[in-house]
Amino acid sequence: MTTTKDLTQSGPTIFFIFGGTGDLTSRKLIPALYNLFLEGWMPENFQIVAMGRTQFTDEKFRGELLTDVNKFSRSGEAKQWDSFSQHIHFHVSDVQDPKTYKEMYERVQSFAQVAGTEPNVIFYLAVAPRFFATIAENLAAYKLTANPTKSRIVFEKPFGHDLESAKELNKLLSGIFTEKQIYRIDHYLGKETVQNILAFRFANSILEPIWNRNYIEHVQISVTEQLGVGDRGGYYDDSGALRDMVQNHILQLLCLVAMEAPVNFGADDVRNRKVDVLNSMRKFSPEDVQKNAVRGQYSKGWMQGQEVPGYREEKGVKKESNTETFAAIKFFIDNWRWHGVPFYLRTGKRMHQSSSVITIQFKDVPHQIFPTGSSEGWQQNKLIISIQPEMSIRLKMQAKRPGLDMILNPVDMIFDYKGTYTTETPEAYETLLLDTMLGDQTHFMRGDQVEAAWELLMPIINAWATKKSTSFPNYSADSWGPESADALLARDGFHWFTLPQTSKPKH
Missing domain, CATH: 3.40.50.720 (NAD(P)-binding Rossmann-like Domain)
Incomplete structure (x- = not known):
């Protein structure tokens, strides 16, 4: 590039x-x-x-x-x-x-x-x-x-419906085109804040020493939508949240957070490092699926003052559909940098808020020197990368509140696009279409990366397809998903992080 x-x-x-x-x-x-x-x-x-x-x-x-x-x-x-x-x-x-x-x-x-x-x-x-x-x-x-x-x-997308079909399509295309001719587009990779993850990580020397298991406690990637399936019921019922969001968009975000530094900013080197992440991720056994993967399906409810149908009442959806509209998964990356650090991924439709947020939570200070009463609002340091509805990167820290007493409050150090730049940010497709014209594949998925993502998810896809959920629907519209998703983090002593909804969601 x-x-x-x-x-x-x-x-x-x-x-x-x-x-x-x-x-x-x-x-x-x-x-x-x-x-x-x-x-x-x-x-x-x-x-x-x-x-x-x-x-x-x-x-x-x-x-x-x-x-x-x-x-x-x-x-x-x-x-x-x-x-x-x-x-x-x-x-x-x-x-x-x-x-x-x-x-x-x-x-x-x-x-x-x-x-x-x-x-x-x-x-x-x-x-x-x-x-x-x-x-x-x-x-x-x-x-x-x-x-x-x-x-x-x-x-x-979708590039294949499962691992086998993705391999077949890659094999067909490789007999017709060279890999340098093939552009597998994922519009999330064209979003300005997503592209800034690489700049933020690798252009600032203060982050690299703490970007590892020694200082980071866990990572959350949450992509939620207020919308239901709408007119896409027929397509979505054959897809579900895993295929529609996790296999492509969300795993791409995980790769950007977890990848090692490339030797240079060339397309092949950047994509090599992403594939390394996927290949390092711990594969799921049937027991792991039951323990570390949660699925959900929304019921009818009220959204912004209007009654909305449940998933099984949507046009094109089977009346007893087993398709998930929500998924939450705990992943581990078994390499030197991330061993033992859980990565929690969550996505769902008809959720309380439309947002795409990456949260890196750092470990707590090793020794608390302040009196208990001085730090009632104590929070661990977090780096929050908001992709939408707002575009910002904020670092949550502790600071002394003005006054004669030593009272600590959480404060934010914020890089906000609107507050920093006056020019409008380009839409994701503008970036990716220009890259296509220039022959730059940095922000496009390579064949082996697509297959590695499918391979990682197939145990979950197969387990959910062969065992019908008896609890669907298990979360109501305008909620944060099924209770079992909260339990997934609560077992480890964590909870899902959400941004205050201060602006109108983008759909």
């Missing part, structure tokens, strides 16, 4: 989006590309080609996109839309029709002729995973990926 992103590296680029009429395209991809355009990050010569079966003309499709860009772009109203939209085209297509790929090849050749050079060609698969293999094989058959230095293919 270059130390600063260099626009000249990308060159003329043609960007094909399979699933061009889907929500991801209109709500995330096009607004992200538009923001990159506004800030001068797009190549001088580029095309965005949305692929879909709807009979759209270019003009009709551009008009459809404008509504969502006005609504979802962080830049607000699309004042330069006319200039940007001239680069957008709609290609009426069918991913299973060979004619589609022949026409794509002809479009690339025409674009190359106008550009005067071979362009970068990016294929973004914003489609259901069942189409991944078909698209990949046809792209290869029509020589659209022949130059590995110029062509890239981007896959949205």
